[in-house]
Amino acid sequence: PLAENLNELIQNVRRYHYDIGIACDGDADRLGAVDQHGNFVDSHKIFMILLKYLYEERKRRGAVVKTVSLTSMVDKFCEKNKIEMFETPVGFKYAAKIMSEKNVLIGGEESGGLGTILHIPERDGIFNAMLLMEVMAVRGKSLKQLCDELDEEFGVHKYQRRDVKVTPTVKEQILSACKKKPAKIGNFEVLSINNKDGFKFIVNDGWLLVRASGTEPLIRFYAEGKTISMVNELLDEGMKLK
Known part of the structure; x- marks a missing residue:
């Protein structure tokens, strides 16, 4: 359940002053929620x-x-x-x-x-x-x-994820850049790298994870930071890795 898919739920929570809105996916194994003000949780x-x-x-x-x-x-x-x-x-x-x-x-x-x-x-x-x-x-x-x-x-933790379709050539370029263990992601100094699954670059107050799909020409970028602008900057810089 993602915020962009829950407009009707969000509107109804606000309109009828519900305490909470609940959203599951099709087989009801995943959960998202909306607070009483219509904010996605x-x-x-x-x-x-x-x-x-x-x-x-x-x-x-x-x-x-x-x-x-x-x-x-x-x-x-x-x-x-x-x-x-x-x-x-x-x-x-x-x-x-x-x-x-x-x-x-x-x-x-x-x-x-x-x-x-x-x-x-x-x-x-x-x-x-x-x-x-x-x-x-x-x-x-x-x-x-x-x-x-x-x-x-x-402390405040903001999060975003982007799934980006790429050509096989660009996919390989991004992964090769990650393998080189960059010292910085844009203006963010890389403190450590976690290779548990893909490449997770730890920076001050946040992180960027880059993972490639094994079945389609797709790279997933995940980021967490103390502000949404920081998160978007990490994602933007991750997509520039070449």
């Missing part, structure tokens, strides 16, 4: 709200599994609370494997699929939607307030 924030609730209110314990494209807020929370964290390539199947083998509190991916210790080691958008509403009820806070708390605790 992405999977990164939903994952963090549920993680904090399970750990802080439910007092449940276990490892955390995240794909390499999921928010760095997860890393910060796990480090702060000394929680074992596993990072996997993109794809819930990698998280599910660890969840079936170990005691895992929550595991998920940036595209909206996650599973928790309360349910099966698989994605379930409807169950997770009910759990999200439980958080609101138990904590007595709106979805907007829960999101604001994340900003207060971890």
Whole structure:
């Protein structure tokens, strides 16, 4: 579920003054949400709200599994609370494997699929939607307030993804540039590079992930930063890699 596909839901939440809008994909394994003001709440924030609730209110314990494209807020929370964290390539199947083998509190991916210790080691958008509403009820806070708390605790985290069709030649040029381990992405100094899946360039207050599709002439660019302008700049610079 993406904001650009939820105009009708957003309009209805605003028109009828609903507390929350829930959106799942066709087979209901992924979840997106809209707060009472009609603001889209992405999977990164939903994952963090549920993680904090399970750990802080439910007092449940276990490892955390995240794909390499999921928010760095997860890393910060796990480090702060000394929680074992596993990072996997993109794809819930990698998280599910660890969840079936170990005691895992929550595991998920940036595209909206996650599973928790309360349910099966698989994605379930409807169950997770009910759990999200439980958080609101138990904590007595709106979805907007829960999101604001994340900003207060971890700092603002903005995220965008671009799927770009490219020719095989351009695809190879971009990947070759990534393999050269650039010291800078535009004006951003590269602090480290994560090769868990593609090329994830860590910079101050953010990151850029570049992944190529194995089945089509497509490169996916993911970025997180403290402002949306920073995110877009990272994405723009990533697309210029040659």
